[in-house]
Amino acid sequence: MLAWSLDSLVMSDNVVPPVRFRADVLAVPAYRQGATPTKPGYKLSSNENPFEPLPGVLDAIAQRSDINRYAAVAMPELRETIGAEFGVDGTHVHLAAGSVAILFQLVQAAAAAGDEYLHAWPSFEAYPSLGLASGAVASRVPLTPTAEHDLDAMADAITERTRVVLLCSPNNPTGPAIRRADFDRFMTRVPADTLVVLDEAYREFVTDPEAVRGEEVLRQHPNLVVLRTFSKAYGLAGLRIGYGVGDPAIFAAAASVAIPLSVTGIAESAARASLTPAARAAHAERVAALAERRDALAAALRELGLAIPQAQANFVWIPETGQAPGGVADALALAADFSEAGTLVRPFAGVGVRVSVGEPESVPVVIDIVRQHLAQR
Template sequence: MTDASDIPIRVRPEIAALPPYKQGRQAGADAFKLSSNENPFDPLPGVVEALHAATAVNRYPDASAARLRERLAARFGVGTDSIHVGAGSVSILAQLVQATASPGDEVIYAWRSFEAYPWLAVVAGATAVHVPLTEDARHDLPAMAAAITDRTRAIIVCSPNNPTGPIVTQAEFDAFVVQVPSDVLVVLDEAYAEFVTDPAAVDGTRVLAAGAHPNVVVLRTFSKAFGLAGLRVGYAIGHPRILDAARSTSIPLSVTAQAEVAALASLDAEEDLLARVREIAERRDRLVAALRETGWRVPAAQGNFVWLPAGAETLSVAQAFDDAGLIVRPFAGDGIRISVGEEAAVEKVVRIAEAVVKDLPEGHAGLRVSVGS
């Protein structure tokens, strides 16, 4: 869709030109779905039992998800008004952008990063300002700071960065946030925080606890580490009045009672769930090491996915994975994100990656040319 000429009603031109969000492709029965960064483990029995008991679907859910907010508030040592629950963390991000940005305003983010960021700005009527990643697929925070103007209303920092994998360090974030005007929202998107093993990584809860930057809001989710992607529940931690603004733009009753119940049951089972997270992180590290051995230049991976910078060869390389029953996520012209899935998929991913890397032209950015690259 590129214009509104074939739409029978008046639609904003920028919306008519905006492609719909495209999720990772589904996989058939004989394929591994490695396209959506889902947790490959089934829900724990206690979570399933809680869902089976949540049968009162004839009643509306609690619009504020009060029980979950109270539980999270106690966990992070904040008041319940400092917690906001939404239908996935991206829905809260949409609310925050709607609350802060309007036509003529700007929203800054790194690129490539989560593909929803550009269209969230466009839907709000704001200008999307994307700042290229560094050569090693990391946020260029000095460049992001330099991009701030008097029209900047929100800045999104994604750590670990989806889809490329590297973190923002605590030192980098601390140096960055002091350069941001105090009335500009900074969203620290930590959807994959539980998978991080690098002790240097930024920790949004540490930033909030310091209290020096009330313009920072931290986003987290139950979709990834907690394995509730199909139920859509995420949360924000931040200043109560900023979260009030998000609540004012939210669609009422969008978090189901079943999602809240499952999130609470997952917190009850957190020790078992985090053991699974550690297993996925160990599997990720093995996958990164093996892919580098094949010759791929794989950025530091701290989420539950890895990145192959396939560049112009992205679609042909993705097709090779597809033909082998491995459904991956290609971003045409940039690279391929491969979720860390079942253990049985690891060897297949490495085998196909080794076969296709040999076809990359000499000097290709995806080739590992030196130790540590």
């Protein structure tokens, strides 16, 4: 698993534009979205939410008829509501068209050409290209054999040039969350003027009581930004709205490099509707159902002999171990079997396969496909 190269994630299109473009830009492959289904079946390739929109969300969207106007970007009510969860006011909340946009903003604002930003690997596929525009260099630290962040090695890897450290908890695509005690120890080793981003895109699904929780640590660290999103647990992936919580001065710098006017009024209304008491109640039930479904899926796959790492998000990770026990021989071959059966998953060549937790009926289908795949060996 540790030998996961970038090539295993994405392949360059090898197309040469008819105009002069930056060679460093052309050298970096673009982010590739999970596959789209071509036949009826389950789409378990993008960690999406299988539930319909939360109560009140579609109505709130329908009421936004003012789409001939730009949205008023301040969105104070939404920011206050989010801030309250972290014990801060709305000035500490930064909205963007997806939390991935904030990742780009922060790395661009903090790291100039030749500076470094640090992240674990394998982790979220967008991380390697975050420094592209600024010329910042990604420094990658392999996960541990149990697919967790190696925080001691990450602290050792911080140099004078490190401007940003990205922590992904739970880690996409492998699943484990960072433990609070490990996070606390790590933070004592990070220089106070180095930005740490705790990317908690899947935070709502975490059930491990020992996991770090952004709202519990934010106020202790002025150099910490916590990232969350409405895309996953709230099921608003298609509307593009995520947020960061942290020092307002950090977000003022991020705003300087942000694409203006990106958050739509429709997304704002959907997010606000997702945070009403009725929506929150439905949300809590759905998140609990997905976490239970995840645990059942992980347990069933472990019974097949697979070494599924701790799964704390809305997906499970099936490692590729070649002929060694505990994993599959070939991630791409397993993904091909899924695809043949009409179910899409996310393969990482030479590394493993990520399977999102989808509809209840998808669980036995996944288990069957994996069982049959293993039996063919």
